[in-house]
């Protein structure tokens with residue numbers, strides 16, 4: 163970014179830019195921004211439309227509309243005038259990847275440099291275009307303006323409406339906890355302590371078990387959030403919660419049917435992962451003491467089998483749950499056709515954007531219970547809104563009121579330490595639990611330590627220098643501390659550094675202490691050393707069905723082969739930050755494919771390798787395809803099937819897991835796949851909701867605004883057992899971990915009285 167600002171005569175824009183006073187000048191400026199990818203064509207089109215509809219719209223209003231629209235593509239729900247004027251160049255996508263820096267158009271800082279907030283606010287008034295000052299916002303203007311706390315926010319109406327819907331729906335749920343379930347409060351309270359004790363048996367009931375607290379609080383309120391880092395037991399807790407809710411329901415004298423529970427996740431990949439882990443946890447959960455409690459409270463004892471069967475293990479995507487329809491953003495289920503369910507659990511909720519969350523809440527019956535699970539510190543969805551992060555702003559300090567603390571003491575036996583109490587805690591705070599103990603990473607885990615060091619926010623006692631030191635320390639070994647066995651650091655000198663090939667082909671086990679040999683997991687199982695892409699390509703060759711077999715006749719044989727290959731593929735993934743340039747997806751994919759070909763693991767001509775299909779090509783689905791039943795984020799591997807009619811000609815098919823726990827494979831003709839890309843390298847954004855045994859996180863060689871601590875944390879936490887951190891330039895890790903994302907939305911303010919929201923908090 164720095165280079166872009168060099169040589170500018172008037173960097174602060176002391177002379178008013180002509181685009182502030184003339185619509186023609188503004189349109190010409192926006193055109194130049196669009197040409198350079200600083201702005202989306204869509205954002206300019208909105209200005210053209212508004213100007214056509216309303217000829218007297220002031221240029222400053224139109225400029226604000228373009229910038230508000232542009233913020234949506236960058237995850238912000240609205241344009242904040244004070245923030246924009248404080249750092250105008252952050253309002254555009256600067257610099258887009260691969261920008262050539264020649265003849266740059268005027269920067270936003272040059273255009274807005276002479277503008278005061280007062281002057282901009284004064285221009286944001288128009289009876290046809292902007293609604294201003296009406297709390298309910300039932301109008302029809304395309305833009306909505308809200309003033310508070312010394313700034314002004316400009317929304318496109320649709321997004322303002324989503325925020326309103328979410329706030330209204332959540333407030334209603336939080337205000338009426340006892341109305342939410344058939345077995346109302348009194349019964350829950352009498353049965354809960356014993357049920358919690360049955361699910362969380364502990365030698366010292368007074369010790370703080372956050373999982374138990376989460377279960378209790380989620381039973382108490384029809385809306386609950388359970389947040390926590392990787393392996394803190396979100397799935398474990400929710401399985402127990404569902405068992406508890408069903409036990410209470412089935413133990414009711416008059417209840418005939420179990421609760422209708424549905425599980426969902428934002429992407430197919432995340433749904434498949436929960437599918438896998440939840441089925442195992444439900445199977446292993448000891449339900450005997452819980453089932454036997456029924457007789458003591460109501461005289462009715464649900465059998466263990468009935469209880470187990472009443473806990474669902476099938477997870478669907480949110481799109482499927484809501485009933486998406488082709489060619490429309492509207493779903494089959496909405497306020498007029500509610501979802502038929504009593505309890506909904508949404509996993510990986512950090513990836514749910516504001517539009518989806520509003521659609522979900524609108525389609526949820528008012529008596530239904532909603533539980534959101536997720537890691538509040540992960541990157542938010544690529545679309546606008548960071549709903550989970552906004553809701554969980556105060557999760558670290560919990561802010562439980564005296565009433566909540568008393569109730570928790572009665573239900574769980576645990577006394578809440580004063581650090582987690584707040585007399586003025588909001589209703590929303592009482593519905594949130596943060597799980598704080600990782601059961602996947604212990605004190606000996608470098609991945610856990612690194613994630614923790616990266617994730618720690620900057621504050622007065624922990625400045626950027628402290629943070630950089632803490633992060634670097636994880637990689638250092640000295641007399642007191644041996645190197646962590648699960649992490650490795652790799653420096654690449656240039657794009658052709660052979661170390662990259664060593665990493666992606668073999669996994670660079672030599673970068674880990676003892677070559678990754680002799681490590682055990684927490685259950686005492688020996689772990690295989692870290693691998694690269696060689697592993698799945700060798701599995702592909704080793705497990706190939708005989709040439710005489712055909713897919714039509716021997717389907718199970720081929721499905722088993724594809725499953726093995728897909729599983730082996732999950733043992734390594736290279737993640738990167740950018741799309742373009744030598745260190746982006748587009749530059750890395752062909753280089754990795756060529757390295758694998760040199761290692762004789764792939765067979766393909768140059769053209770095929772870069773632009774075509776070949777056996778072993780892994781692909782990522784980039785858009786939901788309902789006709790094929792494939793979801794954005796699904797990964798498939800190209801396999802060559804025997805062709806009995808013409809043995810010399812391969813039949814290429816792409817194998818995808820059916821993701822329904824059945825072990826079935828979808829075999830798809832490559833030509834039918836409309837939106838896929840090669841995925842030897844995957845962006846961290848696309849990797850959300852996935853996990854790989856060995857994850858290699860490659861940082862670019864130059865600073866970039868999207869390289870933030872949330873991104874690095876998300877990349878690191880994709881690693882299950884092994885992490886390679888790859889740096890292609892100096893200081894990029896230092897740079898990234900001290901840059902934090904700020905998402906602008908009104909929901910952030912709404913979760914606290916301190917935020918002085920326009921119409922009160924939750």
Ligand SMILES: Nc1ncnc2c1ncn2[C@@H]1O[C@H](COP(=O)(O)OP(=O)(O)OP(=O)(O)O)[C@@H](O)[C@H]1O
Pocket residue numbers: 373390391392393394395396397398399439601602
């Ligand atoms: N209280 C506990 N005591 C011991 N082990 C636990 C406990 N809670 C969870 N675990 C184990 O820790 C591992 C991670 O748990 P779980 O999958 O529930 O976490 P998660 O937060 O859902 O993880 P993810 O980050 O994958 O979403 C599992 O093997 C689980 O059995």
